[in-house]
Amino acid sequence: xxxxxxxxxxxxxxxxxxxxxxxEAVRVRALGKQGEVTALLKTLGAMSPDERQxxxxxxxxxxxxVTAAIADRKAALExxxxxxxxxxxxxxxxxxxxxxxxxxxxPVAQVMxxxxxxxxxxGYAVAxxxxxxxxxxxxxxxxxxxxxxxxxxxxxxxxxxxPGAEHRMLLRTHTSPVQIRTMTSSPPxxxxxxxxxxxxxxxxxxxxxxxxxxxxxxxxxxxxxxxxKWTLETFVKAYFERDDIVxxxxxxxxxxxxxxxxVDVGFTRDKTGxxxxxxxxxxxWMEILGSGMVHPKVIAACGLDPAEWQGxxxxxxxxxxxxxxxxxxxxxxxxxxxxxxxxxxxxxALDVPTLxxxxxx
Ligand code: 2NL
Numbered sequence: 001x002x003x004x005x006x007x008x009x010x011x012x013x014x015x016x017x018x019x020x021x022x023x024e025a026v027r028v029r030a031l032g033k034q035g036e037v038t039a040l041l042k043t044l045g046a047m048s049p050d051e052r053q054x055x056x057x058x059x060x061x062x063x064x065x066v067t068a069a070i071a072d073r074k075a076a077l078e079x080x081x082x083x084x085x086x087x088x089x090x091x092x093x094x095x096x097x098x099x100x101x102x103x104x105x106x107p108v109a110q111v112m113x114x115x116x117x118x119x120x121x122x123g124y125a126v127a128x129x130x131x132x133x134x135x136x137x138x139x140x141x142x143x144x145x146x147x148x149x150x151x152x153x154x155x156x157x158x159x160x161x162x163p164g165a166e167h168r169m170l171l172r173t174h175t176s177p178v179q180i181r182t183m184t185s186s187p188p189x190x191x192x193x194x195x196x197x198x199x200x201x202x203x204x205x206x207x208x209x210x211x212x213x214x215x216x217x218x219x220x221x222x223x224x225x226x227x228x229k230w231t232l233e234t235f236v237k238a239y240f241e242r243d244d245i246v247x248x249x250x251x252x253x254x255x256x257x258x259x260x261x262x263v264d265v266g267f268t269r270d271k272t273g274x275x276x277x278x279x280x281x282x283x284x285w286m287e288i289l290g291s292g293m294v295h296p297k298v299i300a301a302c303g304l305d306p307a308e309w310q311g312x313x314x315x316x317x318x319x320x321x322x323x324x325x326x327x328x329x330x331x332x333x334x335x336x337x338x339x340x341x342x343x344x345x346x347x348x349a350l351d352v353p354t355l356x357x358x359x360x361x
Contacts, residue, residue, distance in 0.1 A: 008062065010036065014069045020077050027070050037063050104346025107322040108212050108334065112195045115214055115318070118238045119193045122231065124216065127192040129178035131199070132159070134167035137177035141301040142256040155201040157209075171199035174315060176256065179217040183302035188309050189220040195318060206331055212318035219294065219304070219311035225259070228291055228312035232263055236288070240265075240325060245278045248285055257292025257313060264288070277324055288324070289316040 010030045017023035030037045040059045044052055105113075116126050139151055159169040178194035195214040203209055216235075218227065229249065237245050246266040254260045266282025267275040275286070291314035296306035319331055326345060328334070333341050 008065070010062075010066055011069055014066070014073050017073060017077075020074065020081075023070060023073055023077060030066050031063070031070075037066055103349070104342055105349055106334075106342065107326055107328065107345050107347070108318055110347045111318050111322045111325070112212070112214070114239065115193060115195060115321075118235055119216065121238075122191070122234065124191045124193050127178050127182050127194045128196060129172075129175075129181050129194070131172055131197055132169060133172040133177045134169055136167050137180050138170060138172050138174075141180045141298065142176055143295050143297045143301070144255045148255065157199050157201055173200055174198050175213050175215045176313075176315070179215060179313065180298075180302060182217070183219065183299075183304065188304065188311075189218075190311070191218050191220075192216070208319075208331055208335055210335065211331075213315060214318050214321075215313060215315040217294070217311060217313045219299070219309050221308065221310070223293075223310040223312055225261075225293060225312070228261075228293070228314070231312070232289060232291065232314060236265060239321065240277050242278045244280045246280065246282055249291075252290065252292075254290060254292055256295050256298050258295045260290070260292035262287055262290055263314075286324075288320070289314050291315070 010026070013026045013029075014023065017026050029035055032038065037059075041063065044056055044059065047055060119126075138156075139148070140146075144151055156173050157171040161168060175194040175196050175198060178196070179192065182190060182192055182194075193214055193216045196212065197210055198213045199210055200207070201209060216231070218231070229247075233245070233247055236247060237243055248264040248266070249261040250264065252260045252262040264285035265277055265288050266279060266284070267277050267286055268279030268281070268283050270276050275284070277286070291312065294311040294313050299306040299309055299311070319334055322328065322334075323331065328345060
């Protein structure tokens with residue numbers, strides 16, 4: 001047994017291996033379980049101690065030389081493969097990037113943006129609050145006591161009573177609790193709109209259990225119905241983007257306002273008989289808003305003196321506002337998540353509404 005490191009045929013084979021697969025085959029043949037070098041190592045057991053003293057170091061030196069040669073060759077082959085790839089593949093960084101998938105702005109979100117824009121111009125801030133509310137903020141503070149039929153009217157989603165809890169928890173039935181929270185936490189004057197999700201146990205072609213509402217609230221000294229009427233006219237004209245819009249206020253009842261008024265907008269009919277919002281001489285009326293002067297009991301419930309502070313408030317459905325302006329006729333499609341509907345009725349994300357350019361520009 002006198003294999004010489006430099007002239008071993010295994011080392012020659014390693015040097016000649018021209019691929020990683022060929023190199024692996026050589027490794028198995030030399031160092032594998034049935035390999036040649038492994039076989040040499042096994043012969044040590046049958047040798048005399050003298051023989052083993054001479055052959056042991058030689059055979060182990062061979063194994064180390066083979067192992068090192070395989071590692072070197074492997075590194076060389078990998079580097080060559082990488083060099084070949086780098087030489088053949090080129091990235092042209094001047095090419096335009098592939099377009100990213102684009103979503104669209106839901107009509108409800110678009111209308112909320114338009115409302116925020118219109119009322120920002122009138123000096124209103126946007127206020128938000130929790131969708132899970134307690135019955136004090138949703139009902140009691142709004143002059144709707146425990147036994148009041150309006151509580152039943154709202155088809156409220158209640159949470160199970162928690163033992164020892166002071167208030168029943170519920171999904172807010174309107175965004176009024178946001179205004180209550182604003183009145184109890186910041187001093188007047190107050191000018192806010194509160195847009196957001198609201199919930200009632202109600203479901204048909206014109207009602208979904210979740211819907212969107214915007215409410216407006218002004219609290220200041222000397223506020224009267226004239227301010228309310230001017231504000232609603234200014235808002236509705238800006239929203240529908242025309243000046244020849246007539247509003248009609250009818251006496252109504254809400255527990256949280258006194259007096260209360262429902263607001264109708266005049267519509268005219270086009271040649272095909274379709275109803276179009278606006279026109280100086282209306283063919284008919286469509287109800288779009290509820291409103292009134294904030295009830296003194298509501299102002300007092302929020303810790304303010306009704307002799308000093310007055311205000312008006314209004315509320316309306318955002319989904320319906322969107323349908324009237326953008327021509328959708330089925331409310332349920334709003335929340336189905338059908339991509340074809342979203343692509344058709346959705347808005348481009350950067351189509352920011354401006355009053356100068358027109359929100360539909
Ligand atoms: C409707 C009617 C309305 C209000 C909402 C309100 C809020 C506070 C105090 C007084 Cl904190 N009022 N909100 C007032 C009148 C009507 O909504 O038909 N909404 C869809």
